[in-house]
Amino acid sequence: MEMFIDGAWHASDAPRMPVTNPRDGSQVDTVPDGAAGDAEAAVASAARAFEAWRQVPMTERVRIQKACAQAMRDSAAEVGQLLHLELGRPLEACIGEIARSADLLDIYAEEGLRLQATMPLGSAPGEKTIVTRDPVGVVVAITPFNYPITLLMFKLGAALIAGCTVVAKPHEDTPLSTLKLAEVFHAAGLPAGCFNVVTGTGRGIGASLVAHPVPRKVAFTGGTAAGKAIAASAVGTMKRLTLELGGQxxxxxxxxxxxxxxxxxxxxxxxxxxxxxxxxxxxxxxxxxxxxxxxxxxxxxxxxxxxxxxxxxxxxxxxxxxxxxxxxxxxxxxxxxxxxxxxxxxxxxxxxxxxxxxxxxxxxxxxxxxxxxxxxxxxxxxxxxxxxxxxxxxxxxxxxxxxxxxxxxxxxxxxxxxxxxxxxxxxxxxxxNDIQRSSHHVPFGGMKESGLGREKGRYGVEAYLEYKTMYLSYEVPA
CATH class of the missing domain: 3.40.309.10 (Aldehyde Dehydrogenase; Chain A, domain 2)
Incomplete structure (x- = not known):
């Protein structure tokens, strides 16, 4: 498979990496081991799309996101089969991951409808103050191999409904299901450039994305050492961070x-x-x-x-x-x-x-x-x-x-x-007294070296928004 950039399959000049089946070591497919040029193409696509996507009314964003969620359910068997081949997890569980991830997309969409600006009382005559929320901008989403679709939806669903666009880099062991999902979303009506997927290693194309000056946020799930390296690099451009890291x-x-x-x-x-x-x-x-x-x-x-x-x-x-x-x-x-x-x-x-x-x-x-x-x-x-x-x-x-x-x-x-x-x-x-799956409606994340920030529910959407305060002055009619 190739990368998916600007709503189409993107051929890269980069060397190919094998994707293998961990059940028997056989090769399933190959993907490009991308570099800085591929990162630049994906970020440029996301930046162009952001200028239009941020202006799309929330009700229309919700409609499109719900259409993507339904498309996930409709293609769960196909995407789940790819996940089964690249991860080795039993097929039924892989298909279940796709369906459950679609539910999170719907929940994020509904949270989007609840976002509000506020106008505090107490201003003087002829003055008003509005506190509103702007989308952060282009987001880099870097995901691990273990639940590649679920952990991508933690980030993608929140970012899109907030008005951001995304460049996703899946783990090199499990890129196929994410690449296929980008095609599914585009076919379901998500505009070109809103969801781009590049492939390669963390030290290669991943580092290029984190250091790039255009993206305004990095959302990462993975090991603590890698998360610290991302945080150190992101400081150079003061990127916002959501880091869900290791646990014991x-x-x-x-x-x-x-x-x-x-x-x-x-x-x-x-x-x-x-x-x-x-x-x-x-x-x-x-x-x-x-x-x-x-x-x-x-x-x-x-x-x-x-x-x-x-x-x-x-x-x-x-x-x-x-x-x-x-x-x-x-x-x-x-x-x-x-x-x-x-x-x-x-x-x-x-x-x-x-x-x-x-x-x-x-x-x-x-x-x-x-x-x-x-x-x-x-x-x-x-x-x-x-x-x-x-x-x-x-x-x-x-x-x-x-x-x-x-x-x-x-x-x-x-x-x-x-x-x-x-x-x-x-x-x-x-x-x-029991251990249920983590709920899609409540915050998920860690303390200490287990990470920064929270995902899921309204807490996840808020992580992709910036507060903006607007001070208005006007003439009061006599």
């Missing part, structure tokens, strides 16, 4: 918790998408009276998960590439060397069916300690560390003793204790 999210299981509910939620959330998402349960602190019961129940739950071999079905797909898989292997080896028990998993699956893919068994590590990587660094794989504690207060101290602050989870039947722990967790989102 902790769950606290109190002695009075419903262990069955806690295990079901933690197992489901810790291993969804083969552990490849930022706010998954990475580590669990369990009070000692229920520690053994929790471990036994977790082993039983996780032991039921199956791996989806090439051409087959299963609960978990592969990791997106061998580099991501190596992180899980490193953390498991580190835990073993320091005395932890590997209760299940802890290796690549055997058998010829898995030989060509980036698979890793779902893994539980018991008796984890804070000199181990599993309790301190993001895993981004199907490995969960479990640590016994003597009290909920000790668990809270451990949970907060991290440079990350994206999500936290608490399980207890005592509502007062639960609310106290939730309030005490230094995290942008906290769940009590």
């Amino acid at each position: 999210s902790a769950a606290i299981v109190c002695a009075d918790a419903d262990i069955g509910k806690a295990v079901a939620a933690i197992a489901r959330h810790g291993f969804a998408n083969t552990g490849q998402f930022c706010y998954r349960v990475n580590r669990v602190y369990v009070e000692r009276p229920v520690y053994d019961e929790f471990l036994n129940s977790m082993v039983a739950a996780v032991g039921k998960y199956t791996l989806a071999a090439p051409g087959g079905e299963g609960d978990l797909g592969p990791l997106v590439n061998d580099r991501i898989r190596a992180n899980s292997e490193t953390q498991v080896a580190d835990a073993r060397a320091k005395g932890a028990r590997v209760l299940c998993g802890g290796a690549r699956p055997s058998g010829a069916a898995f030989a060509g893919g980036s698979y890793y068994e779902p893994t539980l590590i018991a008796d984890a300690t804070h000199d181990m990587l599993i309790l301190t660094e993001e895993t981004f794989g199907p490995v969960v560390g479990i640590c016994p504690v003597d009290s909920a207060a000790e668990a809270l101290r451990h949970a907060n003793a991290s440079r990350y602050g994206l999500a936290g989870f608490v399980f207890t039947r005592d509502l007062a204790r639960g609310l106290t722990l939730c309030e005490g967790l230094e995290a942008g989102s906290v769940w009590l």
Whole structure:
């Protein structure tokens, strides 16, 4: 596939990069490994489109965005198939991602209708003050591989309804679904240049986009180190930033918790998408009276998960590439060397069916300690560390003793204790007694080194708007 710029497929002179299927290592397609010239073409297209798009009445922007959302649903099978091939996740889950992302587009559209300017009272005769909102401008949206469409919609849906235009750079492992979606949106009526897609590496075309003087905002989801580099570069042109970065999210299981509910939620959330998402349960602190019961129940739950071999079905797909898989292997080896028990998993699956893919068994590590990587660094794989504690207060101290602050989870039947722990967790989102998907209507983002700003709902739209104050003077009729 080629890049998608100014409403059309854009041939690039850049070298080609392969896009491979992580289930078997086969090549799915190739895309350009773009450079500064491709970035310039995309930004110029977005800048031209911005001058017209910002003037489009909100009701018309809403109509177009809702048409794009419906087009996503209509093409969910086609786009989902591309996502399945490039990411390796089971097909049904890939199609589900497309449909759920369309819902967020609709929600952002409805939030656009609720935006208002204000006219504060108290001005002198012949004077009025209006506080209004202007779109930021051209936006660079840089997205990761794990949920490429959902995390793009976090940014694109908010930016478009605010009146901005977008240059998107998907991760080099998963560009195909984003490229296809740009074509789908253009066919659904989104004007040329409002949604451009370039391909390449973060250090290549990504860096060119961030440093370019025209874009006024960068919205990025990815690793903390990359986010810091983007922030440092963006300072040069004072770009606005939304950064959703890494996580090392902790769950606290109190002695009075419903262990069955806690295990079901933690197992489901810790291993969804083969552990490849930022706010998954990475580590669990369990009070000692229920520690053994929790471990036994977790082993039983996780032991039921199956791996989806090439051409087959299963609960978990592969990791997106061998580099991501190596992180899980490193953390498991580190835990073993320091005395932890590997209760299940802890290796690549055997058998010829898995030989060509980036698979890793779902893994539980018991008796984890804070000199181990599993309790301190993001895993981004199907490995969960479990640590016994003597009290909920000790668990809270451990949970907060991290440079990350994206999500936290608490399980207890005592509502007062639960609310106290939730309030005490230094995290942008906290769940009590269950772990649902993050809602499209409320803010999502992290504290500390887990990021800057919030996405979703009205909070996400506001991140793409600038306040403007206008002072009006006029002659008062006699």
